[in-house]
Amino acid sequence: MNHTERIAETARRHRHLNRRLVKEAVETYLELLAEEMAQGDWVDIYGIGRIQVIVETGSGSLRIKGSSTSLTLKRRLRTKLRLFEAFKEKRYKQDSL
CATH class of the missing domain: 1.10.287 (Helix Hairpins)
Structure with missing residues (x-):
């Protein structure tokens, strides 16, 4: 939908x-x-869980498809998701059908 x-x-x-x-x-x-x-706050999404998106300072580099070209990471997004138990149970029920 x-x-x-x-x-x-x-x-x-x-x-x-x-x-x-x-x-x-x-x-x-x-x-x-x-x-x-x-803003990096934990946000409740009704019926699903809590989510947080934070920007972190990057370190290291990325290789593109194994080539010698690399990109230095300056920052990255990290997403944390904590699902509510009721949502997990509902989801697992659908998988078992």
Whole structure:
């Protein structure tokens, strides 16, 4: 399901809201989520878990496809994800079907 389909489905499930209101609410929520993540804060994503994205100073270099050309790393993004137990159980149930 893409973003537009999720908006339509949410509006369908909540008949008192139209697509425009749902879209505004979802996009505002995602903007706030992105702002918190950009600050390096732990962010709760309802029903899924917690995520943190941090920028670290890089060290070392990368070789491109085994060639002698290398890039020196200046910084890198590190993502940490902590899934809620209920989400893990739901996901494992789907795998066992």
